[in-house]
Amino acid sequence: MSDTYIIEVSSQPAGIVVRDPDGYRFFAATHRFNRLEGQLFRNAREAERAAIRLASGEFKLVAQCAFSSWRAATGAASERT
Numbered sequence: 001m002s003d004t005y006i007i008e009v010s011s012q013p014a015g016i017v018v019r020d021p022d023g024y025r026f027f028a029a030t031h032r033f034n035r036l037e038g039q040l041f042r043n044a045r046e047a048e049r050a051a052i053r054l055a056s057g058e059f060k061l062v063a064q065c066a067f068s069s070w071r072a073a074t075g076a077a078s079e080r081t
Contacts, residue, residue: 005044007051014051017044026050 003019007026014033017024026036026047033051041047 005047007044007048009048009051009055014055015047017041017047 005017007014013029015026015028017026023040023042024044024047026039028034028037035054036050
């Protein structure tokens with residue numbers, strides 16, 4: 001098994017993943033994939049799927065999801081006056 005993989009999305013470079021003791025760490029090739037920079041994945045395929053989701057607009061950060069869940073649970077609304 002290799003220690004480094006190139007991740008591409010639609011034949012364009014997204015970044016590389018490098019094996020470390022905890023999994024595979026992502027390093028972005030372009031600003032488009034900076035949200036994945038430094039994230040740890042179980043394997044290269046998981047990193048590739050995350051890059052594809054990010055490129056298609058489906059990717060959400062865990063903190064954003066948690067905040068949305070909190071707002072829904074508490075009934076908090078972002079009203080502008």
